[in-house]
Every structure is written in structure tokens, then in C-alpha cells.
Amino acid sequence: MSAEADSSAETTTQPTARRVVVFTLLFALVIIAAIGLAGLLNRLLDRSDLLVSNDVPGLARALAFTLIAGPLAAVLWWVQWRRLGNAERASVAWGLYVALMSTVSLIVFSSALLVTAAALVRSDWQPNAFATGLVWAGVWVWHRRMSRHADKAPTRLRSVAPVLGAVFGLLLFAGGALTALSSLIDTALGGLAAAVTIGDPWWRLTLQALLWSLGGAVVWWLHWFRDDARGLRGGLATVALIVVGIAVSVAFTLAGAGTVLYRVLRLTFDRTESVQQMIETLGFALAAAAIGALVWAYHQRQAALRSAAVVLATRIVTAAVGLIGAASGVGVIVTALLATLAPSFVGSDARTLLLGGLSALVVSGPAWWLAWKPAAPVDPAEAASAGRRLYLVLVFGLSAIAAIVTLLVIGYRLFESALGDPNATDLLTRVRAPLGLLVATGLVAGYHFAIWRRDRALVPARPPRRIQRIVLVAGTDPQPLVRALVDATGATVTLLRRADVPAHDAAAPTAEELARIFGPITAARVLVVAGKGGRLEVIPLQD
Template sequence: MSIAEAPAPQPPAPNPPPVARGAQATVRRLILTLLLLVLVTIAASGVSGLLGRLLQTEADLGDPIAGLALSLAFTLIGGPLAVLVWWWLWRRLDGTDRSSVAWGLYLSAVATISLIVFSTSLLGAIADLVRGTWSPDAVATGVAWLAVWILHRIMWAHPTKSPLRLARVPIALGAGYGLGVAALGAIRVLEAVFAEATLPSVGSVGGAWWLSPLQAAIWAVGGAGIWWWHWRRDGAVAMRGGFPDVALVLTGVLGAGAVALGGFGVSLWIGLRAALDRSLPWRDLLEPLPLAVAAAAVGVVVWLSHRRVATERSAGTRSATRLVEAGLGLIAAASGVGIIANALLASLTPSLAGGDARALLLGGLASLAVGAPVWWAAWHPLDTAAHAADAGRRVYLVAVFGVSALVAIVALLVVGYRVFELVLDGGAGEGLVERIRAPFGLLLATAAVAGYHFAVWRRDRAAAPTTGRVRSIGRIILVAGGDDTSLAQQLEAATGAPVTRWTRADAQRADAHRPDASADAVLRALEGVSGRRVLVVTGRDGAVEAVPLVD
């Protein structure tokens, strides 16, 4: 065959697109982890059912055969299937599966669920023992899910198969859950003690009065132990950035602050009614006081302690803490304004008793008196330029303006509906003021909030200092190993661009606290680089590469 007659070489067959392979692998991981979650739940339910039967001391009044058959099926079928799926996943964690979101999400979900189930079951069973009640089902459920929690904690701490992503989520969630259980238990203890001190019961129902606070103390101690385990032993107190800071602000500042302000507001309202409104018997008036005082005491302790921790975190966390406190004070103050307007309108109608109008008015005054100082201290309304350039403040202003405007529109629609209803039914029933006083008070408060924050937003935008530097980078995607939180913060401060942090799959736990490169090295690599998105890759030898990405 001559050269001219030789067939032309065929191009190589194209490889499968990597995006398809990645999508298939992601779907596979999600399906397997979801299947494992379901099978672990089934197996734990079966084991707890069998163990509950062993601990049962009384005859089962239901259908014992059906219950036993179900527990055996869950244990002997669901258990081996769970082990099989776990083995299939476990042997692949040396590769890319270890750095997948699915693996970290699975361990976070199961660790949190098992922690909640076993702690509530065991603490409830111990509390029942105080009153002489044996709860075998609760003990069995607690023991079974405690075993699940321990096994998944071992997997979470494995040196070569632990998750590389979302690894801090179960620690932050566990600390927040333990804090909530401890705080609620402490509130119940103080409520019972204060109630016995201020409103002693003639005869305790179901036993001595101290049984209820003793049961609550068990929950408080158990929750404190869970919190200490995650906060101190697992190192949640030392975690910086990302989800741990979000959990700190949400649980320790937002949650505790709301409880404290609610307790202070109700306590002040009761005090004002005791001084200015005697329409209720003394005992009925003081009945909510023990719970309010207990909530205020516990809430303010948790709030201030976590606020102190937040001040030691990043500038973004400190700003978020301040804005959350401002939002809490704003909600309380605006609610007080709305209630005051409602009470003033109610005083004009003869259909509402004067004592109820006074109670409404005093409640609004109490809410305003509690919320306004907190908002003033956190927001600094007279300091017009100190926080004008804060990005979090701008987001807060837009969010508050949007939400309050939406609520004002809804309230306006309700007012219009009530007016048209009055016109169409010929004036029968309640009068106009009685119909619209509640939504009209809400409309006034939310409209004032929306107008004020819109004006502040416009003022801050005009007063924001200009740096004289045109931002040439829209977003930085930082790929590094180790703890790159401080590196990301320095890059944000130097470039003004938000930083998305990715962790390399080959990052080792031994290097978890040592970043690959310094901020100076990264900034040198970014000199002259511009683009909406820039990929920054740091190497173990300190090398840095900055690559602009095409949209």
C-alpha cells in the first residue's frame, strides 16, 4: 500500500467529561451517606426496642409479638445492612471521599442527632427516678444512641479517615445544644425556688416542692456537662471563623439575649402593674414573676459571658455581635411603641375595660424601657461616621429596612381590610378604633423603623470614606492547607475582596494549625492581578500562584 493510499489516522476517542464523573461521584456519596443514616437509625431503634424489653419490669399491655418482631427485624436486618454500607464507605475514605461534603455532613448529622436523643433519654430517665418512676424504654433508647454517638465520635477523630470538611460543625452544634439544655434547666430550677419563696403553695401536688427543682437540676448539670465536653475538651472555645463563630453569635448572644430581655421586660411590667395598676389580685399578678426573674438572671449571665468571648474573635464576629444586640433592642423597643399606640387607641373605646388598657400601656412602656437602652448602647445612633464603612452594618440596614417595610405593608393591608369590613357590614359589631388598633400600632412602629434605617443607610453611603484605591479583584478563592482563617482575614483587609476558603484534600491533621504561606507572600503574588475571581493556590513549600479566572 502506498503512502497516498494509507488511511488517515483516526483521532483518539474523547475521554468522558470530568464534570460528569464528578457529578456521578457526588450523587453516589450523597445516596450512600443518606442510606447509611437511615440504616443506622433503624438499627438503633431495633436495639433500643430489644434492650427495653430486657429492662422492662412490668407486663406489656400492648401486642408483645408485633413489637418484638419489629425490633428483631430492625436489628437483624437493618444492623447488618448498616455495617455493609459503612464498610463500603469506610474503605474508600483514603481518596477524594474523605474531603467530600457528604462525609462531613453525615458525621455532623449523626453525631448531633445521637447526642440529642441519648442525652434527652438518659436525663429524662434519671429525672424520673427522682420521683420513683422507672423508665426502661428511655434508658434503652439512651444506651443505644450513646453507642451510636461514641462510634461516630471515634470515626470523627480517626487520623486518616476523619472528615476534611465540616469537621468543626458537630463540635459547635454540640456546644450550643449543651448550653441550651443547661440554661433551660437552670431557669426551671430558679423558677421553682423563686416561686416557693414568693408564692408558697398551700400543699404541693405530687410530693414535696423540691422535687421539681431537683429534676430540673439534673437537666442543668447534664447540659453543662455536654457543653463543657464540647467547649473545653473538644476545643470549641479556641475555634475561629466560619460556623463556630456563627454558632457563638446565634446561641450565646442572640438566644441568650432574647431570653434575658424577655425576662427583664416581663419583670418590669409586673413591677409597674404592682405600683400603678391594682386590677388583679396580688397572687395572680405575681404568678409570672418567678419565671421572668429566672430567665433574666440566666439569660444575662450566658449573654455577657459569650459576648466577652465574641470580643476576642475577628472583627466580623465583633461586628455581628454588636448588630445582633442592636437588633434585639430594636425589636423590643419597636414592639413597645406598637403596644403603646395600641393601648392609647384602646383607651378611647368603651368596649375595653380601663384596667386592660392600662395593662397594655404598662407592657409597652416596659418593653420600650428594656429595649431602647440596649439598642442605643449597641447601635450608637449619634456616632454617624464610626461604622459607616462596615459591610455588616450595611447588610443589617438593608435587612431591617426590608423586613420592617414588609411588615408595615402587611399591617396596612390588615387595616384596610378592617376598614372595608366595617363599611360593608353596616357598622355592626366593633367600632373602627377597636378593629384597627392592633394592626395600626404595628404599622406605626414598623413604618418608623423602616424610615429611620433607610435614612441611616443613605447617610452611611454618603459618609463612607473612600480609600482612593480601585478594587481590581472581585473575589479571591484561597486554596490552602492548615488553619487559613487569619490569612483570609488579612487578604480581605488588604484587598477589600471577599475570600472564599477551600482546604486541600492532602492537608494533614499535623499541619492543622500552620498555614502554607504568609500574607505577604500571597499579596506579592497578587500584585498586578485583576479579575472578578482570582484563584490563589498555596503550596507546602511556601510557593503561591495567583490565577485570574474567566467568567
């Protein structure tokens, strides 16, 4: 029995280890060969760098990478491609290799080609970037064809490359659009266009950024629509939608809007700096708010088409980002109010702090209110959801920890001053920032703890389980019976395989049958033996 188990484990482990080694080696060889080929192509495209040049080490490295790693990668790929059967296609190693290489080659070739296009705007030819883009584009096309092959394509992790490609394209688009729009706004405001690009016309930076944005839009469209990353559900697709599509875009929107409001308030109430200095970041803030809102609105509509759990997760994430901004605003406001009492603090500095805190609170507070809906009644099903409970526990726990640490800092400052430390001058100035943080974190912790207790009262109490654990002894196909036992009793099922009885050849018992069988049992642990014909022998066990 032991020898058979060891042989079975060895038979299962060896192919897995071989696939990991083979595909890791193939991944490294393809990268090395692509680097070498790009170096050779760069020398062919660069008219100022002949094949016989002073860069002998660089040429030797490119030749070695191309002529050694290239053939090795080709041979290894050919051998592995021929043996790609159903087992190989279903392996995690093959799916992970195709997904990672597709993503890496996409990032490298698209970035290199966009660098080339942006350089051409200023009449600067970049043969190295162009050569890198061409070679890695070939690698990407090659692996894209393998991922779509009818008989050789991986059957696992097929959604990884489309999701990562869509995320990368979205980031490229947003970054390029943000730069282009901020450049236009700065130019319209008479801002930093000339300072950022000294000696260049304002439209050059804008055009370069538009090229990056256009390239990102093409990459995003290809993966989002053509590869149907939009239709994927669960797993990485949901995480990318919530984290990148919602959380990051909400953060950019609120940060940009808060900065705009802060600059406007300073222009109105705090004219301690020149207008040029006050509006120097206004263009970027306006662009961040606009692009972030655009991305946020689109992904919010996409999230609404998914399950109720995803919709709830997007609300919680939006509320979390708004809560961080609003709590930060409250802390800064308290700090600013305390700063007005400090004798060594300049009044204009306190006013600047106060305007910053008000801006954060005014922008982030409504976002939190609309997402969290604190005044609306809570659905018991939502109160019982794991996502909401986890959010409440995390927010309460983290804010309580921050409040305790801040309280320790305040205590340290107070004792330092009471013990006559010569450096502990102006106590209020030293504790005003910790006090502001303590007020903010204390309010957050107290509120969310109260909400957590209220949600617990809304959720109906579950009846105590009599049966805590079931030890099931069954044949080779016991999963339907395992699920039926878990659904009927809620107990933890431990499975032991029988060697003398064939597979459980009858349908799993119904809920009514199991309720009749387990109804009289009061023991916490039960042994269930599944026999032929669906016969169940139930034996209560002593504690």
C-alpha cells in the same frame, strides 16, 4: 474534546454519587439497628415484660431491625472503612455522615439518660429510656472514635459535630437551669409550685431540672472545651455564637426583664387581679432574665476575642433584638393611649396595655441604645461594612412593608365605616391597634432610612472603574494571575483555559506592573492572553 470532557465529568460524578448512596444507606441502617437493639434491651431490663409477651409485633419488629439491619450495617461499614483513603476522607459525604450521626446519637442518648435519671427522682424506673440511652451512647462513642481516628477521620466538616454538640448542651443547661430557678422562686413567693406538681414536694421538680441542667453542662463542656469548639472561627461556629449565644440570650433576657417590670408595675398601679394571679409568671420571668443574662455575658466576652466583623455582628444583633422590643413598646403605648378615647373600652384594660408598653420600652430601649450608640460618631469603616449596610436596608425595608400593610388595613377600616357597614361600629376601637403599629413601624423605617443616607455620605465614593470585564486566556494554574488582575482593576475576570500552552510558569505580575500595563487602556472590556514566561498580551475590545 467533547468526549474527553464527558468522560472526565462521568469519572468525577460517579464516586460522589456512590458515596452519597452508601453513606445515606449506612445512616438509615445504623438508626434502624439501634432502634431494634434498644427494643430488645428494654425487654431484658423490664422485669414486667418478659421475652414471651403479648406484644408479639413489637418483639418481631425489634428482632427484624436487629438481626437484619444490624449485620447489613456492619458489613457496609466494614467495606467502606477498608477503602477510606485520602479521597474518601476528603469527601463531603463522609464528613457529613460522621457529623450528623454523632449529633443525632448525642441528642438521643443524652436525652434518654436524663429522662431516666429524672424519673428515678420520683422512684419511677424507665427501662425503655435507659435501654435507648445505652444503645445510642454506644453509637455515639463509636462515631466519636471514628471522627478522631488518625488515618480514617474525615478531613472536611470536622467542626460541625463539636459546634452542634456545644449548642445542644447549652440549650439543655439553660432549659434545666431556667426550670430549676423558676421553681425555687415560685416556692419562695408562695407561687405555683404546688399547682404545677400536684401531690409532689416542691424540691422534686427542682432536682429533676437540676439533673437536666447538669447533664447539659457536661455535654457543653465536652464539646466547648474538650473538642475546642470555643477555638473555632468562621462558618457554623460564628453563626452559632451570634444566633444562639447572643441573639437568643438577649431575647430571653429582655423578655424576662420586661415581664418582671410589667408585673411590678401592675402590682403597684393596677390591682385589678389578686396578688397570686399577678405573680404567677414572676418566677419564670426572673429566671429567664437571670439565665439569659448569664449566657449573654459569657458569649459577649467570647465574641470580643474574635474579629472586628464578629464584634460588629454581635452589636447589630443585640441592637436588632432591642429595637424589636422597643418598637413593640411604642406601638402598645400608642394603642393604649388611643384606647382611652374609645367609649367601649374599660379604663383598667387601657392601663394594663399602657403598663405593658412602658415595660417593653423601658427594658428594650436602653439595650438598643447601648448596642447601637446612636449619639456616638460613626467610624467610616463601620459605615462601609456590609453587615451594617445590610442591617439598615433590612430594617428599613421590613418596617416600611409593615407600615404599608398597616396603612392599607387602616384605610380598609375607614372606608368600611364610611360606606355604612352595620358591623363597623366603634371605629377607634377597630383602628387603634393598626395605628399603634403604623406609628412604631413608621418611626423605625424613617430613622433607619436617615441613618442609611448618612452612612452613604460618610463612605468615600469609589472611583468609577474603566475596565469592567477581563477575559483571561491562560494555562492550567492561573489563579495567582486572576487574583492580581482583580486586585489591580476590580473587574470581573472570566477564565478560558489554553490547551496548547503549559501552566503559567512565572510569578504573577506586581501591582505596579499591572498599573503600567492597564494605565493607558480606556476600553470597558479587555482580552488578556497569558503566554510562557509570564508574558501578557492585552487586547482592548470594542463594546
